Amino acid sequence: VQLQASGGGLVQAGGSLRLSCAASGRTFSSYSMGWFRQPPGKEREFVAAISWIGGTTYYADSVKGRFTISRDNAKNTVYLQMNTLKPEDTAVYYCVGQVVGGSYYYTSNWNYWGQGTQVTVSS
Secondary structure (H helix, E strand, O other): OOEEEEOOEEEEOOOOEEEEEEEOOOOHHHOOEEEEEEOOOOOOEEEEEEOOOOOOEEEOOOOOOOEEEEEEOOOOEEEEEEOOOOHHHOEEEEEEEEEOOOOOOOHHHEEEEOOOEEEEEEO
16 A cells, blocks of 8 residues: 655644645555654654544544544545644645554554655744
8 A cells, every 4th residue: 555645734823734645555455544744853643543344533632623534445545634734733744555463543553654744834
């Protein structure tokens, strides 16, 4: 499976961006999908995930109420709608696929990673 993230860019605080992640492979609909981010000089951190059954969603506390993860299995694509962006949301955002461990929150539990897309929020 290959993951291709896009949609990053420069936006002012309070603005919005929508990230997309296109996945190759016929088994996309059977994978949980998610997003991580790595702020400058910091560790990579969990942002959001969506299960492959039922589309249950999970969010980091820092983005709850502002970010929405969704998926379109017909298009093999997962999205991250980011609203009310803050300067602290500045990071490289990574799309991930197929959780293999028990928790969505750990980088080591995800099998596939995209190349990352830069999001910069100016104050």
